[in-house]
Amino acid sequence: MVALSDAMREVVGLAERVATTDANVLVTGESGAGKDALASFIHSRSPRAAQPLVKIDCATLPADLLEAELFGYERGAFTGATEAKPGRLEAAHRGTLVLDEIAHLPLDAQAKLLRVIEHREFERLGGRQTIEIDTRLVALTNADLKNAVERRAFRDDLFYRLNVVQLQLPPLRERGEDLAELSRGFLKSFAVKHGRVAKQISAEAQKFLRAYDFPGNVRELANIIERAVIVSTGAEIEAADLPESTRVAAARRERKAQQPTLAAVEAEYVHETLTATKGNKTEAARILGISRKNLYERLAREQKK
Ligand SMILES: Nc1ncnc2c1ncn2[C@@H]1O[C@H](COP(=O)(O)OP(=O)(O)OP(=O)(O)O)[C@@H](O)[C@H]1O
Ligand SMILES: [Mg+2]
Structure with a gap:
């Protein structure tokens, strides 16, 4: 991972240290900031590197499908479950499970995930057999998860369990x-x-x-x-x-950084509007709330400068 800036060196340094442990990690950062990349980095530097790295996106799957994907299901668990299928959790046994967009995890699944963290066990949907599991969780979010906790959309006990170490990716x-x-x-x-x-x-x-x-x-x-x-x-x-x-x-x-004068800002806005109207002065004057005459005068004044 590229990390030359102080902000990134700090994040990657912390990621390296936490990678050697089994601690759950919460990675926060804006869209495209590198959350997935950092999750893979943590896995690759961990003692679990030779074991599977499995990912699930909590934002794209509807609630029931998400649970089926995550926890797996037994035959007959729901209509269409003609055969038993292990979930991603089982696939990530001894490895790392990345929970992308964790803020979208439905409350029911949150309760089950909490049990996975606290007791290292779960059942497949429709299953009676308790399955023991050893996996490291890396949760990713671009939303303010603390805020979701305050709105009671996210369980606070789960938040604290996932947030053992938080890595905040700075925007580019x-x-x-x-x-x-x-x-x-x-x-x-x-x-x-x-x-x-x-x-x-x-x-x-x-x-x-x-x-x-x-x-x-x-x-x-x-x-x-x-x-x-x-x-x-x-x-x-x-x-x-x-x-x-x-x-x-x-x-x-x-231009903003140079702290322009009011006249310069006005002139720029006039030009932006003209570009937007493809040079149509009548339309531009209407948008700007000035007369056509006023617009012509402004343009003439600029020409002289
Ligand atoms: N520090 C880095 N060094 C090299 N490549 C990087 C770095 N950070 C991100 N990238 C690359 O940038 C792209 C976007 O990163 P990534 O998918 O990890 O972002 P994200 O935070 O998960 O985005 P989203 O919120 O949209 O899921 C990827 O191709 C990734 O490999
Ligand atoms: Mg991503």
Whole structure:
């Protein structure tokens, strides 16, 4: 894992230390920040590394299906259960079970999971036989789980059991030192994937990337670099190879950082509106709440500058 920034070095350092134990871990972070990557890292550095790493996504499956997937079921447990099937928990025996989007785990399943943690046992759906289980839990969330506890959507006893060690992944925009290294790694792998030579990123394109705030974090950076590798025709990855939205957002952020005057902000908004109306001045004036004459005067004033 790339971890050059202080914030990431701290998180990865803590992850390495906790990996050697069986303690449950809660990984928090924005979408695309690397929660899955960190969970795999913990497993790979743990004494369980040679055993299975199993994942279940609590957000995508409906409640009954999720329980069936997690705990497994016996034949006849529900309509359509024509054969018994072990769940992911059993698959993760002696290994690690990653519970993605844990905030979405229904309350019934939360109670069963608590029993797994406290007594290391459970039954399959429709089953009478108690199964003993040894698995390490890594729970992931991009939601504020403490808040879910306060709303009583998440059991507090389970929260404390999962939250033995919490690893908070910082968003990419707070990890400036990681950006170049991550970009280089993605450049190499996408160049291989698409049969291109790995180019450098031009100084100007790097400037745009540094000014961008990456709401989609590392995953968004990966997408941006993959696209650039594909569309780039020059000797370097240029700013023009970055998506329009990235360039616009970065330019806006940079301008804000310079604390512009009111006139400059107004002028920028006038131009944004004109772009949005594809140059239609009547429509732009209507949106801006000024007369067409006023709009023409503003544009003329700018021309003189
Ligand atoms: N520190 C890192 N070093 C290298 N690659 C990383 C790092 N962090 C994340 N990635 C890569 O970025 C992508 C997104 O990461 P990941 O899927 O782990 O994010 P996530 O937090 O689980 O996102 P989501 O909330 O959408 O599930 C993956 O391809 C992952 O390999
Ligand atoms: Mg994920």
